[in-house]
Structures are given as structure tokens and as C-alpha cells.
Amino acid sequence: MKKLFAVTTFALMGLALNVQAAESLKILTWKGYAPQELVEKFEKETGMKVELTFTNNEEMIAKLRATRGAGFDLAQPSQDRISSVQAEYKIYQPMDYNKIKSDQIIASMLEAVKKNTKVGEDSYGVPFCYGTSGLIVNTKLAPEAKDYSALLDEKYSGRISYRLKRPTLIGLAFASGDDPFAKYSDPTAYKALMDSVAEKMIAAKPYVKNYWSNGDALLEMVRSGEVSVAMGWDNGGWKLHGENPDIDFVAPKSGALGWIDTFAIPAKAKNVDGAYQWINFMLRPENAAVFSNTEKYATASKDAGQYLDAEVRDNISRSFTAADIDNIKWYPPVGAEIEQMEGKILDMVKAAN
Amino acid sequence: MKTHFRLGLFIFLTPVLLWLLLLIVVPHLELLMMSLQGKDDMGKAVWTFANYRHFFVEKIYWYTFVRTALYAITVTVLTFCVTFPVAFYITKVVSPKFSGFLTILLLMPFWVSELVRVYGWMILLRESGVINHLLVSSGLMDSPVEMLYNDISMLMGLVYTSMLFMVVPLISALEGMDDSLIEAAHDLGASPLTIFFRIIIPYAAPGITSGSIVVFMLALGNYLTPKLMGGKNSLWFTEQIYNEFIASFNWNQGAAFGFLLLALSSVIIWFGLKLSRQELGRALS
Numbered sequence: 125m126k127k128l129f130a131v132t133t134f135a136l137m138g139l140a141l142n143v144q145a146a147e148s149l150k151i152l153t154w155k156g157y158a159p160q161e162l163v164e165k166f167e168k169e170t171g172m173k174v175e176l177t178f179t180n181n182e183e184m185i186a187k188l189r190a191t192r193g194a195g196f197d198l199a200q201p202s203q204d205r206i207s208s209v210q211a212e213y214k215i216y217q218p219m220d221y222n223k224i225k226s227d228q229i230i231a232s233m234l235e236a237v238k239k240n241t242k243v244g245e246d247s248y249g250v251p252f253c254y255g256t257s258g259l260i261v262n263t264k265l266a267p268e269a270k271d272y273s274a275l276l277d278e279k280y281s282g283r284i285s286y287r288l289k290r291p292t293l294i295g296l297a298f299a300s301g302d303d304p305f306a307k308y309s310d311p312t313a314y315k316a317l318m319d320s321v322a323e324k325m326i327a328a329k330p331y332v333k334n335y336w337s338n339g340d341a342l343l344e345m346v347r348s349g350e351v352s353v354a355m356g357w358d359n360g361g362w363k364l365h366g367e368n369p370d371i372d373f374v375a376p377k378s379g380a381l382g383w384i385d386t387f388a389i390p391a392k393a394k395n396v397d398g399a400y401q402w403i404n405f406m407l408r409p410e411n412a413a414v415f416s417n418t419e420k421y422a423t424a425s426k427d428a429g430q431y432l433d434a435e436v437r438d439n440i441s442r443s444f445t446a447a448d449i450d451n452i453k454w455y456p457p458v459g460a461e462i463e464q465m466e467g468k469i470l471d472m473v474k475a476a477n
Numbered sequence: 478m479k480t481h482f483r484l485g486l487f488i489f490l491t492p493v494l495l496w497l498l499l500l501i502v503v504p505h506l507e508l509l510m511m512s513l514q515g516k517d518d519m520g521k522a523v524w525t526f527a528n529y530r531h532f533f534v535e536k537i538y539w540y541t542f543v544r545t546a547l548y549a550i551t552v553t554v555l556t557f558c559v560t561f562p563v564a565f566y567i568t569k570v571v572s573p574k575f576s577g578f579l580t581i582l583l584l585m586p587f588w589v590s591e592l593v594r595v596y597g598w599m600i601l602l603r604e605s606g607v608i609n610h611l612l613v614s615s616g617l618m619d620s621p622v623e624m625l626y627n628d629i630s631m632l633m634g635l636v637y638t639s640m641l642f643m644v645v646p647l648i649s650a651l652e653g654m655d656d657s658l659i660e661a662a663h664d665l666g667a668s669p670l671t672i673f674f675r676i677i678i679p680y681a682a683p684g685i686t687s688g689s690i691v692v693f694m695l696a697l698g699n700y701l702t703p704k705l706m707g708g709k710n711s712l713w714f715t716e717q718i719y720n721e722f723i724a725s726f727n728w729n730q731g732a733a734f735g736f737l738l739l740a741l742s743s744v745i746i747w748f749g750l751k752l753s754r755q756e757l758g759r760a761l762s
Binding site for chain 1: 537540541603604605623625626704708709710712716717720721722723724725726727
């Protein structure tokens with residue numbers, strides 16, 4: 125018994141030493157944004173230990189707000205969720221663009237993100253990847269699903285799934301012929317619009333199978349044929365297309381919703397150098413291509429195109445016509461009061477019978 | 478000698494007190510302060526009851542609150558109905574040789590985490606799941622039906638996840654009961670029903686009470702099971718709190734909801750104790 129105890133103690137001590145030896149880089153990110161292959165490569169290159177925490181936009185903000193920007197060295201919020209949060213809670217530190225190898229990044233996208241994440245004199249974000257939200261459709265079971273309105277269609281009763289989150293509200297508002305982004309600055313008009321959207325969602329609630337909250341669970345339901353029309357991210361639809369040609373991502377007629385996810389450094393990050401190294405590493409063309417090839421997201425890295433699989437390049441041309449691309453609605457920065465309003469509307473939808 | 482003893486007590490008590498103070502009392506005080514704060518029109522932080530008033534004005538919050546409470550009570554009753562026969566069988570019917578083995582069998586599923594157990598149920602019940610597959614392939618049903626994402630599957634999940642916390646106090650309460658009490662009642666001509674209600678239930682009452690309290694609290698404070706198994710209609714009050722904190726960034730409102738939930742559970746338990754004429758101290762000892 126004593127011997128066992130001694131062995132365990134030594135083992136634990138060894139473990140503790142190991143952890144201390146390597147400097148760690150704590151990243152708060154989305155699932156799939158740091159493929160294992162790249163993590164290992166980065167660890168070998170720099171000797172740092174990468175620790176990943178997977179989350180979503182809302183939890184990212186809540187986590188950093190709770191610690192006032194401590195506990196993580198790097199976060200990956202969407203570009204429209206940075207400026208208002210930064211103005212109110214000050215959870216990020218200004219990005220030093222001199223430390224970013226900006227010639228690796230698509231110039232127009234970097235400029236757009238700089239502009240959208242600007243608070244006062246400083247900007248806070250560097251683009252990492254982009255994509256759209258739209259419909260993931262089983263074209264055999266639901267050949268006519270071309271717009272968000274399919275999510276409310278009785279035809280697909282019991283075969284519909286979407287997230288009870290703001291993109292759904294916004295997509296349905298676009299589908300009703302309105303422009304919610306134009307109403308961001310007018311909360312009263314925005315609320316009226318969203319109330320009418322909620323009314324439609326409640327009326328069509330019996331047709332919904334469930335509200336998904338986990339991307340993998342959604343893909344599993346579409347894969348098994350339980351769901352034929354879903355709102356989701358383009359890369360999910362493309363992943364499934366590789367397994368089953370009947371399933372694909374469809375850019376909705378009223379416009380896919382375009383997002384850009386970024387790198388932002390929390391205010392009290394400990395390993396700031398490591399964070400910049402990771403940003404430059406991930407946007408290096410060959411590494412960005414590894415990420416795009418495995419996860420099917422489009423990268424903000426400029427020269428990654430030559431390393432991409434043909435299949436990944438085909439995805440975009442298959443799902444988007446030139447007109448569809450022009451019609452993508454890019455999220456403008458969103459204010460806190462808009463998000464609060466949406467939160468309550470979504471609660472109402474969920475509670476309704 | 479006496480001071481020496483006190484010092485020892487103090488040393489051993491300190492970790493517990495620190496734990497209570499730092500991890501329970503202080504965060505609660507901060508939440509309480511947060512729940513009483515809000516922003517005025519100028520965006521400045523002020524003291525206010527608005528967060529609590531909000532709860533009483535908005536119908537949807539009320540609705541979820543009452544729904545959650547009623548379902549938690551239902552879960553408690555159902556759990557009792559399911560576990561009592563099991564506990565009785567293990568302690569009174571089966572030979573003592575096997576009772577330990579059976580108890581272990583009962584505990585076994587609880588060695589894995591709640592999340593895994595809930596996913597297990599989801600694999601069984603989903604439309605393309607195991608049960609549907611069996612029913613369809615054996616010809617009992619023509620096409621699979623969705624058994625998940627409704628209130629019944631949610632209740633079942635909640636009962637399942639909290640069974641252990643009812644069965645253990647019941648077993649320990651019934652174990653202490655002398656079989657001759659039941660035999661004597663039989664000899665004197667009591668019917669099984671009378672024996673059950675006049676002898677067994679009163680004897681097991683402290684176990685029932687403590688089990689019920691734990692199960693009720695667990696069901697009321699559960700977040701995972703209603704969200705995963707309940708699906709689209711299952712807005713649980715804990716989810717509402719989560720939404721206020723995470724989705725709406727409104728920590729003040731979320732804190733107020735948290736305290737309302739605390740008050741609700743305390744009131745219901747107090748009421749339950751009064752109704753069953755039990756005492757908290759005795760039930761928990």
C-alpha cells in the first residue's frame with residue numbers, strides 16, 4: 125500500500141513538472157477551429173502547449189466577462205460581436221497589427237474586420253475564417269426548399285430543425301422581405317419586425333422536430349434522414365455532401381447570412397506572444413489550407429487556394445451562383461440592446477405551445 | 478486540555494468554513510447585490526427592484542416558473558412510485574445474500590456521468606434509434622415514430638437520473654424495520670393495504686422525506702436533461718437563467734431569477750414538510 129502511494133505521488137509530481145515545463149497557450153474557440161494536426165505542428169514548432177476550450181459566441185463573451193478578460197490567451201469571436209461588447213465590458217486588448225503578417229491575409233477582409241471591430245482609436249480583431257448560414261437540405265426529400273420560409277412550411281412537418289438563436293430570427297426576417305440589418309439603429313422598428321417573425325415561428329412550431337444546439341447532433345439527424353430541412357452552416361452541408369450527394373448546402377433565395385470569425389486577444393492574456401504566433405501560424409497558407417480541407421470552412425488566408433482540395437473549391441461554386449454571392453448579407457456590428465431584445469423573443473418562442 | 482481540544486476542532490473546521498464562505502456565501506452575496514441592481518435610462522448602474530418586478534409582470538417567466546415547479550413535483554412523486562417497490566423488494570423480499578448484489582446493480586448506471594446516461598436514452602428513443610428499429614423490424618409498427626423531444630421523455634429522463642437519490646434513503650430506512658412488525662399486523666388480521674399505509678409508510682417516512690427533498694431539488698435545478706430530452710417545448714427555469722446570463726448578457730436579471738428559484742424551492746420544501754408533518758432535522762439525520 126505504502127509503495128503504491130509512493131509511486132502515485134511520484135507520478136503526480138512528474139505530471140505536475142511536465143505541465144510546468146512547457147509554456148501553455150489557452151485558446152477559447154469553436155469546435156473544429158484548431159485541427160489536431162495543426163496543434164501538434166504548432167507545439168513542435170514553438171514548444172508551447174496548446175489548451176483548447178470549445179464554445180460559442182455567447183459563452184465566449186460570458187466567460188471573458190466573468191473574469192474581466194483573464195484565463196485565456198486568445199479568443200475567436202465573430203466580428204459583429206466584438207465592438208459593443210468591448211465598449212461595455214473591456215474584455216479584449218487592442219490588436220497590434222504590426223505583429224500580424226498581414227500579407228498572408230485577404231486585404232479587403234482585414235480592412236473590413238478592422239473597421240467593424242474598432243472602438244475609439246483601436247481595433248480588436250484579425251479575420252480567421254468566414255462562411256455563411258443558410259439551409260442544409262436533403263434535396264431528395266425536400267427538393268423545393270430554397271428559402272428560409274421552408275423552415276416554417278407544413279410540408280416538411282416533423283423534418284425541420286433550426287437553432288433557437290439570432291441567425292434564425294434574422295434569416296426569417298429577410299425571408300419575409302424585410303431588412304433587419306437596416307433596422308439595427310431603430311430598436312422600436314426592429315422589435316416590431318422580430319415580434320412578427322416570432323409570431324410566425326410560434327404558429328409553425330408544431331412542424332419543428334427540435335431546436336438543435338450542437339452542430340454534430342444536427343449533422344447526425346440530417347445524415348440519418350430524420351431531418352430534411354435545417355438551418356445551419358455551409359460547411360456542415362458540404363461535409364454531408366461528401367457522404368451523401370443528396371444532401372447539400374443551399375444558399376437561401378433571400379440571402380445567406382455571412383459571418384467572419386476572428387482572432388481577438390483577451391485583456392488579461394498571459395501569453396500574448398504565443399497568441400500572435402498562433403495567429404500567424406494559422407493564417408500561413410499551407411496551414412490554413414489544412415484547416416479548410418478538414419473543416420470545409422473558407423479561410424481568410426490569401427494564398428491558401430493552391431493547397432485546397434478540388435472538392436473544397438467545388439463546394440462554393442455548387443452552392444453559390446454569382447448572384448447568390450452578391451446577395452450574401454454580412455452581419456454588421458450588433459448592439460447589446462438588440463441582443464437582449466432577441467433573447468426575450470427567443471424565450472417566448474421556446475415557451476410557446 | 479479544553480483549549481487544546483478547541484484548537485483541534487478549529488483546525489479541522491477551517492477548510493469546511495472557508496469552503497462555505499468563499500464558494501457559497503460570498504458568491505451568493507454578490508449575486509444578491511447584482512439582482513438588486515440595474516441600469517437607468519442613462520446607462521448608469523442604480524439600485525432597483527426592477528429585475529424582480531420584471532418577473533411578476535412578464536407572463537412568460539411566470540409560466541416557466543410554475544411549469545418547472547409542477548414538473549419537479551411530478552418527478553418526485555413518480556420517482557417514489559418507481560423506487561419504493563424496488564427498495565422493498567431488496568430489503569424485505571429477496572434473501573439477504575442477494576440484497577447487496579442487487580443494490581450494486583442499482584448503483585452501477587450511476588458510475589457514468591449524467592450526460593452519458595442521457596445520451597444513452599437518446600440513442601434508444603430517437604426516431605432512428607434502437608427501440609424504433611426493433612419495433613419496425615419485428616413488424617409491430619409500420620414506420621418509426623419520434624419518441625424523443627416531448628414532455629414524457631423528459632419526465633422519464635428526470636426520473637431515471639434521480640432514482641438513485643430516492644432508492645438509497647429508502648433502503649436504509651426499510652432496512653432498520655423489524656419484519657415482525659409486519660408479521661404481527663398480519664396475525665392481527667390487517668389487510669396488505671392497511672399494513673402498507675399504517676405501518677410501512679410511517680416507518681419509512683424519514684427516508685421518504687429526505688429522498689424526496691433531494692430528488693425535488695435535483696429535478697428543479699436540472700439543466701441538461703430537459704434541454705437534451707425535452708426538446709422544443711421544454712423551457713426549464715434553469716435554462717431561462719442560463720439564457721439571461723449567456724444569451725442576453727443580462728446578469729442582473731439572471732441573478733434575480735436565481736434567487737427566485739432558491740426562494741421557490743425553499744417554500745415548496747417547507748410546505749411539503751408541513752403537509753407530511755415531518756421535520757427537516759429528523760429527515761436528514
